[in-house]
Amino acid sequence: MRVAIVTGGSRGIGRALAEELAKKGFKVGIVSRHPEGAVKSFQEMGLPAFPVAVDLEKDPPEKVVDLALAEGDIHALIHAAGINVRKPALELSYEEWRRVLYLHLDVAFLLAKAVAPHMACVGWGRILFIGSVTTFTSGGPVPIPAYVSAKTGLLGLTRALAKEWAPLGIRVNLLCPGYVQTDFTAPVWSNPDLYQAITSRIPVGRWASPGEIAKVGALLCTEDMDYVTGTTVVVDGGFLSY
Numbered sequence: 564m565r566v567a568i569v570t571g572g573s574r575g576i577g578r579a580l581a582e583e584l585a586k587k588g589f590k591v592g593i594v595s596r597h598p599e600g601a602v603k604s605f606q607e608m609g610l611p612a613f614p615v616a617v618d619l620e621k622d623p624p625e626k627v628v629d630l631a632l633a634e635g636d637i638h639a640l641i642h643a644a645g646i647n648v649r650k651p652a653l654e655l656s657y658e659e660w661r662r663v664l665y666l667h668l669d670v671a672f673l674l675a676k677a678v679a680p681h682m683a684c685v686g687w688g689r690i691l692f693i694g695s696v697t698t699f700t701s702g703g704p705v706p707i708p709a710y711v712s713a714k715t716g717l718l719g720l721t722r723a724l725a726k727e728w729a730p731l732g733i734r735v736n737l738l739c740p741g742y743v744q745t746d747f748t749a750p751v752w753s754n755p756d757l758y759q760a761i762t763s764r765i766p767v768g769r770w771a772s773p774g775e776i777a778k779v780g781a782l783l784c785t786e787d788m789d790y791v792t793g794t795t796v797v798v799d800g801g802f803l804s805y
């Protein structure tokens with residue numbers, strides 16, 4: 564069975580992506596500090612999943628690949644783990660900047676670098692990074708300079724790796740969700756003024772569910788997407804075209 568690794572697979576968008584991949588026949592490694600709950604509920608649904616318990620801020624990303632290889636050949640990698648520090652640049656410490664950049668961008672590079680040789684061996688691979696509408700904007704009403712920089716950096720990484728690894732059968736793309744109600748965005752959607760300010764700019768008139776993002780993301784990891792690489796797929800209810 565083809566193995567997929569999904570960081571952030573315990574909750575939110577990552578979990579929905581993991582579920583969609585499992586429905587498409589992948590055996591999914593749920594990468595998180597606490598993957599057991601998600602794995603148990605996947606198994607209760609009859610979906611193949613296994614835990615990869617790591618703290619990506621502390622453990623080397625290569626450990627994820629080593630643990631997943633014990634389950635089979637890795638065919639897909641999705642990096643959806645994320646954190647944010649919502650502060651204006653003048654109040655943001657270098658440590659906070661590095662923390663956000665590290666988890667979103669450095670870990671994306673290190674995971675991809677660790678997994679690509681194995682995908683090259685089987686001649687097939689799908690790598691999906693998770694950007695954001697902030698890949699293309701200043702970040703909206705709440706200042707998030709490190710997050711915006713990391714998400715924009717992923718655009719460059721996606722293009723560079725897609726070009727280098729296309730001959731190896733590996734496709735690399737960037738999925739950019741709009742606003743999704745998860746734990747991650749709770750500080751925003753729980754504030755009525757912020758929630759209203761953002762929602763009024765979404766032509767579809769509402770935030771997305773994790774499943775709406777995941778259905779598109781999982782498609783990018785299928786056989787049908789062999790000619791899609793180095794590109795960005797935005798799923799934002801029209802936010803960027805407002």
Ligand SMILES: NC(=O)c1ccc[n+]([C@@H]2O[C@H](COP(=O)([O-])OP(=O)(O)OC[C@H]3O[C@@H](n4cnc5c(N)ncnc54)[C@H](OP(=O)(O)O)[C@@H]3O)[C@@H](O)[C@H]2O)c1
Binds near residue numbers: 618
């Ligand atoms: N929500 C949105 O509106 C939105 C929009 C655009 C892009 N995104 C992006 O989508 C991705 C997922 O966001 P989300 O909203 O689904 O977030 P979420 O619900 O808060 O989930 C975050 C995930 O990251 C994992 N994680 C965080 N720190 C980790 C660490 N040190 N080691 C291992 N895993 C860690 C968490 O796992 P554990 O806590 O179990 O370790 C959890 O599974 C992020 O990259 C985010 O930037 C979100």
